[in-house]
Amino acid sequence: MGSMSGKRSAAVxxxxxxxxxxxxxxxxDLLLPDTSSTATVPPGPAAPGDxxxxxxxxxxxxxxxxxxxxxxxRFPHWSSQGDGCDTRDVVLQRQGADVRTGNGCKITxxxxxxxxxxxxxxxxxxxxxxxxxxxxxxxxxGADKWTDEQREKFANDLGGLQLIAVTASSNRAKGDQDAxxxxxxxxxxxCTYARAVVSVKTLYALTVDEAERxxxxxxxxxx
Numbered sequence: 001m002g003s004m005s006g007k008r009s010a011a012v013x014x015x016x017x018x019x020x021x022x023x024x025x026x027x028x029d030l031l032l033p034d035t036s037s038t039a040t041v042p043p044g045p046a047a048p049g050d051x052x053x054x055x056x057x058x059x060x061x062x063x064x065x066x067x068x069x070x071x072x073x074r075f076p077h078w079s080s081q082g083d084g085c086d087t088r089d090v091v092l093q094r095q096g097a098d099v100r101t102g103n104g105c106k107i108t109x110x111x112x113x114x115x116x117x118x119x120x121x122x123x124x125x126x127x128x129x130x131x132x133x134x135x136x137x138x139x140x141x142g143a144d145k146w147t148d149e150q151r152e153k154f155a156n157d158l159g160g161l162q163l164i165a166v167t168a169s170s171n172r173a174k175g176d177q178d179a180x181x182x183x184x185x186x187x188x189x190x191c192t193y194a195r196a197v198v199s200v201k202t203l204y205a206l207t208v209d210e211a212e213r214x215x216x217x218x219x220x221x222x223x
Contacts (some may be wrong), residue, residue: 136176194219
């Protein structure tokens, strides 16, 4: 009995491996796993154990630095993430539902909810990947002293709350403004947005000016 059971188990494992190899060999128009239960939800706030108000209070308050020497090229993006995908592709895959890709990881279709303005988008061409802490704002807050390698990491950070897929119109309305000059039009998103900004600035030891600190504190009160 033990010998027969072992043979059956080996056969099942072999069958699973064959199916996996067949799936892995499919190249174009691959339907990604349906993560619709979470896919259209934008990045959430910091971990429950974190206190965003305490994090905000701990940030260094300083006037913004000058823009001398700034260029978006000093923050290389979008970097390759392997398998033909770049950072933009990965964000769209993570935050969309029923996302399909073609050759070279090109996103061909899907459904996304833009957290800033609440719009539902099905054309990936209508989306921008926003840096929650804008690149120029990062420069004014301390990134002007970083190396280009550090700035590239900041601009392509897939591990934190820095990148979010939103409508191009909402992203461009925000521009490079900080929280004192721009807030998401959807007020119910203020809490999540403020927590994300505070988390990113804490992680990268960036500064806030007084007006930004006060605006973030107001938004955190909606949590």
